[in-house]
Amino acid sequence: xxxxxxxxxFSELHEATIAPSLRQAVEAHLKDxxxxxxxxxxxxxxxxxxxxxxIVEAPGDLSERISRRLDLETWEAKQSSRxxxxxxxxALASVAATVVIGTVYVSFTSLAGDGITAGPGxxxxxxxxxxxxRDGNPVLEVSPSSQTRVQIFENDKPLVDDRVSAGRKAEYLxxxxxxxxxxxxxxxxxxxxxxxxxxxxxxxxxxxxxxxxLVRGLEALSEGFGFVFVAYVRESGEVIQRDFxxxxxxxxxxxxxxxxxxxxxxxxxxxxxx
Amino acid sequence: MSLAFSEDGRxxxxxxxxxxxxxxxxxxxxxxxxxxxAFRLTSDPDQAADLTAEAFIxxxxxLDRFRRESQFSTWLFRILTNCFLxxxxxxxxxxxxxxxxxxxxxxxxxxxxxxxxxxxPAEASEKAERHRLLQQAITxxxxxxxxMIVMYHVENLSYEEMASALExxxxxVKSRLNRARLALRELLEPVEELFRV
Numbered sequence: 001x002x003x004x005x006x007x008x009x010f011s012e013l014h015e016a017t018i019a020p021s022l023r024q025a026v027e028a029h030l031k032d033x034x035x036x037x038x039x040x041x042x043x044x045x046x047x048x049x050x051x052x053x054x055i056v057e058a059p060g061d062l063s064e065r066i067s068r069r070l071d072l073e074t075w076e077a078k079q080s081s082r083x084x085x086x087x088x089x090x091a092l093a094s095v096a097a098t099v100v101i102g103t104v105y106v107s108f109t110s111l112a113g114d115g116i117t118a119g120p121g122x123x124x125x126x127x128x129x130x131x132x133x134r135d136g137n138p139v140l141e142v143s144p145s146s147q148t149r150v151q152i153f154e155n156d157k158p159l160v161d162d163r164v165s166a167g168r169k170a171e172y173l174x175x176x177x178x179x180x181x182x183x184x185x186x187x188x189x190x191x192x193x194x195x196x197x198x199x200x201x202x203x204x205x206x207x208x209x210x211x212x213x214l215v216r217g218l219e220a221l222s223e224g225f226g227f228v229f230v231a232y233v234r235e236s237g238e239v240i241q242r243d244f245x246x247x248x249x250x251x252x253x254x255x256x257x258x259x260x261x262x263x264x265x266x267x268x269x270x271x272x273x274x
Numbered sequence: 275m276s277l278a279f280s281e282d283g284r285x286x287x288x289x290x291x292x293x294x295x296x297x298x299x300x301x302x303x304x305x306x307x308x309x310x311x312a313f314r315l316t317s318d319p320d321q322a323a324d325l326t327a328e329a330f331i332x333x334x335x336x337l338d339r340f341r342r343e344s345q346f347s348t349w350l351f352r353i354l355t356n357c358f359l360x361x362x363x364x365x366x367x368x369x370x371x372x373x374x375x376x377x378x379x380x381x382x383x384x385x386x387x388x389x390x391x392x393x394x395p396a397e398a399s400e401k402a403e404r405h406r407l408l409q410q411a412i413t414x415x416x417x418x419x420x421x422m423i424v425m426y427h428v429e430n431l432s433y434e435e436m437a438s439a440l441e442x443x444x445x446x447v448k449s450r451l452n453r454a455r456l457a458l459r460e461l462l463e464p465v466e467e468l469f470r471v
Contacts, residue, residue: 043459073334
């Protein structure tokens with residue numbers, strides 16, 4: 001019997017399921033062939049070592065993780081059976097630039113673990129919500145480290161209510177194609193982070209629209225929203241993004257306006273932007 | 275007892291009717307085995323948890339198609355195997371796309387294992403090293419051999435159950451498993467002394 005044939009029968013020999021006649025032939029070969037003998041001994045040792053592998057304990061939160069995925073699955077199944085709300089309704093910047101443009105709120109709600117954090121005034125790191133420019137369109141990109149709920153509102157009207165799984169990337173087009181600037185406000189907190197997006201018209205068409213967006217932003221603040229993350233899309237298409245976590249409204253606005261060239265004063269509750 | 279009248283059969287029936295509690299019960303009952311299977315295939319606790327969750331999602335979506343001729347666990351292992359193979363395909367694609375793909379360190383692949391605590395520290399250390407080397411060698415096997423080794427030696431599936439899970443004739447399972455063991459032994463040959471009984 002050849003060595004390779006003997007190797008083919010190692011399992012059957014060890015498990016004693018080999019036919020008696022074959023067994024004799026294999027054992028005879030092993031007696032004479034030292035290499036196969038050593039191989040078989042190694043094989044038997046491995047068999048024993050595999051049986052001794054310890055139990056691997058599942059993480060304590062595994063049930064919870066699976067349940068969340070199942071919740072998401074059932075939720076998405078229900079959502080897909082409903083008519084979809086088009087994100088293009090967020091394309092408010094198509095309104096004439098001199099008209100005050102409605103506020104769009106986007107909220108991120110982390111469904112698990114800590115929220116997204118960053119220090120005041122520092123650029124955002126990867127993994128946090130980012131505004132990118134694609135073919136002249138501002139696109140909100142979300143790639144959370146934990147399952148995250150993304151909601152987009154136009155004033156109080158919900159436009160998008162989405163959930164993004166950990167490690168996945170979701171993109172939301174926030175504007176129609178065109179030469180537009182957009183001011184984007186984002187609040188990212190521990191549990192209920194809020195993002196407020198205020199698209200503006202072309203900045204070259206006048207300051208009114210831009211100020212109008214800020215006024216809407218202030219209204220949002222007065223309704224209990226906090227501005228922490230701010231992104232501003234310059235006319236050139238360059239995207240400026242800053243995290244203002246921990247700063248109040250005045251400081252957030254002041255820092256934002258530093259980026260835009262506008263000046264901001266606040267006295268006795270009256271806000272003036274020049 | 276056929277599955278239809280077993281505890282699992284009743285749970286599955288309730289799941290199909292949309293009973294979420296039954297689904298949670300099914301998850302609780304099988305998650306430990308599923309996770310262990312996934313961990314032995316991936317050597318990565320996070321990937322193992324993701325695979326386990328993904329497998330339960332697929333099982334949930336396809337429960338009405340489960341024919342109940344096999345055990346639920348066998349069916350779940352088949353789904354886990356498919357999830358694992360899909361994941362590996364994606365990984366290979368990503369690795370192909372980026373030469374900067376992250377390489378996992380051994381330190382990053384540690385999962386909590388229930389070791390026998392009756393050993394002396396030296397014995398425990400040697401045993402832990404043996405288990406680490408063995409796990410590494412399993413991970414170095416081609417995917418299908420890895421699945422076979424884990425199904426048989428970790429999950430203690432019978433040849434019949436493996437044949438059902440992998441949709442292969444028993445003879446093929448036996449011969450492939452033998453080849454997987456030989457391949458594993460070859461991988462461990464340089465450190466064979468540690469495994470001598």
